[in-house]
Amino acid sequence: MKGKNMEKWLECTVSVGQFTGEFAVQGKMFDSTVFSMFAPEEDLQFSKEKPTGNEHVEGTIRVIPLDEKEELMLVALPRPTFENGQTITVKKNQVK
Numbered sequence: 001m002k003g004k005n006m007e008k009w010l011e012c013t014v015s016v017g018q019f020t021g022e023f024a025v026q027g028k029m030f031d032s033t034v035f036s037m038f039a040p041e042e043d044l045q046f047s048k049e050k051p052t053g054n055e056h057v058e059g060t061i062r063v064i065p066l067d068e069k070e071e072l073m074l075v076a077l078p079r080p081t082f083e084n085g086q087t088i089t090v091k092k093n094q095v096k
Contacts, residue, residue: 008095009060010075014044015051023051025061030072030089035081043078060096068092 012027017038025044026036039061041050047058063075066087073092080086 006064008063008065008075009045010063010077010090011094011096012059012061013056014046014059014061015056016053025059027061028090028094029084030091033083035083035088037077037079037081039077039079063095065095 010027012025015024015026017023021041022038023041023044024036025039026034029035043062045060049057051057062078065073065075067074071092072089073095074087074089075095076087081088
């Protein structure tokens, strides 16, 4: 079961999505490969204001840590990415 105490936040860039309440999310995996996905507002935090128009803002997306090894962490995203499914490997320092 996904407990609130297990939740962490992964650094990402957020822009307006195709539908109301949805945002386009881009981030980097441990090897600097880019991942992208759409996510609802409830799975995101914004560093400032929500993005508008063609604006991109820094933010974080909710993740669940699944495994750790040295400086890497396997995390589950709230939705699948376009490229890699719902789990990705990131650097631990990208997760708060």
